[in-house]
Amino acid sequence: MNIYRFLLSGFISLLLVGVGIATVGASNDTTVNKEQLFLPDPPSAKADTVCVQPVEEMRRWHGLYLKHQRHDTMNKGIRNLNYSLSTCINCHVTPNAEDKYPDIHEGNEHFCRSCHEYASVAIDCFQCHAGHPDHEDHVNEESRADEE
Numbered sequence: 001m002n003i004y005r006f007l008l009s010g011f012i013s014l015l016l017v018g019v020g021i022a023t024v025g026a027s028n029d030t031t032v033n034k035e036q037l038f039l040p041d042p043p044s045a046k047a048d049t050v051c052v053q054p055v056e057e058m059r060r061w062h063g064l065y066l067k068h069q070r071h072d073t074m075n076k077g078i079r080n081l082n083y084s085l086s087t088c089i090n091c092h093v094t095p096n097a098e099d100k101y102p103d104i105h106e107g108n109e110h111f112c113r114s115c116h117e118y119a120s121v122a123i124d125c126f127q128c129h130a131g132h133p134d135h136e137d138h139v140n141e142e143s144r145a146d147e148e
Contacts, residue, residue, distance in 0.1 A: 040118040042111050043102075045092045052082045059115075062088075066125070085125055090133040104131030 045051065051058055053065075069083040081087050092111040095101055102109035104126045108117060112131070116123050 038118075040108075040115045042114040043092070043094055043109065045111075046094060049091050051091075052087075085129050086134065089129075089131070093132055101132035 053061075058065075065083040066085060066088075069080065069085075072078040072080065073084075089111075093101055094111075096109060102113075104110045104113055104123070108114045110131060112123055112125075
């Protein structure tokens with residue numbers, strides 16, 4: 001019985017490979033029209049701001065920067081704001097037309113979620129961190145409480 005399953009699975013695999021090769025070979029046009037592709041369209045950062053790295057570099061390596069920043073902060077006590085999550089959030093998560101911040105847990109309006117959902121990459125940062133910018137009045141209240 002097991003030999004029949006083995007032979008059947010091998011036959012199906014070969015059949016699928018053959019169909020795949022035939023499908024690829026049937027198309028002579030190898031150009032890709034970017035207008036036909038669905039690509040994420042993250043919201044723009046705040047106006048008049050400059051990112052810590054060029055946009056293309058940040059798109060590719062932001063996870064590595066955040067991971068190393070987290071390691072330095074958690075294990076060495078080094079707090080550098082260049083690659084901190086709060087610095088990214090304060091600039092990139094902007095309010096919508098109703099002056100409300102998008103929710104990190106639903107929809108595609110949140111800056112991080114718009115690309116991470118497209119790439120099927122889990123975002124675990126917001127289990128502890130806020131998914132919206134620090135509010136000016138909230139920061140001032142905390143600093144006043146520290147002074148008292």
